[in-house]
Amino acid sequence: MKYMLLIQSATAETADAADQCTFEDWAAYDKEVREAGIWVSGESLADLVTATSVRVGRDGGRTVTDGPFAETREILGGFYVIDVPDLDVALDWAARCPGAHGGGSVVVRPVAEFGG
């Protein structure tokens, strides 16, 4: 079963300075996920200042805005999709993810299956 791990980075206020993960932590985690044979996909996202939102109104008009900006307490910083047998296994991988430490969190969402 596929699960998406949404990596929510801590903002300046929620970050735990004493428990920040390093580039090496991420590299090690990424290697583990791939070597375990559960990796489906995953990306890390560029800085939030580069984000742009698009909305299309009922009249077909397009509105493009800069953002969204961090009104929220956490910012989506990246994701993994992993294929594991059940939620407990997915939660274990989420707990090992560096993004779950240092004031951040990882949201685990099952990927919907259609026509199973």
Next chain:
Amino acid sequence: MGDRAAAIGAPDEASMATVEAVFREEYGRLLAALVRRFGDLDLAEEVTSDAIEAALTRWPVDGVPPKPGAWLMTTARRKAVDRLRRDQAFAARLAILQVEAERAEPAPAADVAAGDLPDERLQLFFTCAHPALPAEDRGALTLRCLAGLTTPEVARAYLVPQATMAKRIVRAKKKIREARIPFRVPGANELPERLPGVLQVVYSIFTEGYAASSGPHLQRLDLAEEAIRLGRILRRLLPAEREVAGLLGLMLLIHARRDARTGPAGEPVLLDEQDRGRWDRMMIEEGRDLVPIALTGGPPGPYGVQAAIAALHNEAVDLATTDWPQIVALYDVLLALTPSPVVALNRAAAVAMRDGPEAGLALLDELADEPALRGYHPSPTARADLLHRLGRLTEAAAAYREALELAGAEPERAHLRRRLHAVEQPGA
């Protein structure tokens, strides 16, 4: 199950009673075994109900079979196979589920011969108490799946409309199915993290039944008894876990006071005013025997320590002869294990008994700014009682009035009004 019984006519009452008793005992066991076999809670529930309905029709006519549990299991399995034949798409989905489940853990040992069902309930306990489920639904699901209560019964127990409860149970089951919360007993390394969650669910059922937070009834004995029943099952399933013994002991020791705990009009009777002759001695014995089991062989856990405190209360003839120094010492241990303002509040009350009301009041003052105690009526009640004992009646009255604004259950409120009256008109 009353509705179903009515629907099939009127079998004689003696066999109906047997049937109900068997079902209460077998429901969770049967459901758990079927979940283990099919990996799907909905299918397992459906065929468990089917098998029970079949029994309700057949047993009054044919008599109760010699091995009722095995009969129900065989019938349920047959119904499941029928259902899977009818619904190929569902069967295909289920097959995938099973393959993946086997990937997750080695296949279970071959089924024990019918008649000697392996007890698979422990995994169901862990699923129902899974931290990924909403906290408020874990108790409801546990009552539904393991205590064998029907949805209307669970709704009545929690004093919520039936439709609301049905929705909550459906939502919880949907999450189990679609997020694939597994049916498994956590490994030895995970157990310390996961077992407290299961114990918490059982204890929350107990406390929910013990003191309704609102409404006219102070005690709903049914839920407390269901929780004890669940505690006994857990104790059989996990005999080596000391906190399970502690939890069961704690519930028995508290429940032993049930008859003395309310007055004729349903008003609460506090420990110091209870007729200790009405305590259930057998239950106290049983609970007390569990305390040393809970407290030996390793560092104590919070349920074991609370059971020990309850046992000390239950052993005393009255408040004066209660071993308060020992109780305070146990609260110190409890506070170190589970630091919480509520525990600190109870400790302060025990200190007041050991060292006098001033000492207790000084501790309450230290807790005055705890946000967790804001809106918690036992806090101003404890203060009011100590002020009363010190003869500071005006302050006591103010504290009782504060407690009255916070208390929800009517019997509790009536009790507070009486105390308020006593300090407003001393000697009346």
